[in-house]
Amino acid sequence: MTSQKEQIRAYLESGGKITPIAALRFWGCFRLGARINNLRNEGMNIKTEMITDENGKHFAEYSLKKTDPKGFEKTGWHPKWEPKEFA
Numbered sequence: 001m002t003s004q005k006e007q008i009r010a011y012l013e014s015g016g017k018i019t020p021i022a023a024l025r026f027w028g029c030f031r032l033g034a035r036i037n038n039l040r041n042e043g044m045n046i047k048t049e050m051i052t053d054e055n056g057k058h059f060a061e062y063s064l065k066k067t068d069p070k071g072f073e074k075t076g077w078h079p080k081w082e083p084k085e086f087a
Helices: 004-013 020-027 032-041
Strands: 045-053 057-064
Touching: 004 020, 004 032, 004 057, 020 032, 020 057, 032 045, 032 057
Parallel strands: none
Antiparallel strands: 045 057
């Protein structure tokens, strides 16, 4: 049997986004934040986005941070754009 952490890792690596309610529904995971912390400690680059639903409730949605082929996060910034006085 595959652990919750490994199932969540595979889902994120496939490009999925996961919320606490989805983790509970799909994998019986009551502590998604703890599993995300474990994955981050193992080196996964996971983004957290806070979502507000139509009733004003707030919850986290987790996904992998997107990187370009050279490993830079897609933030709209690239090292070659740095002014020479800062490089």
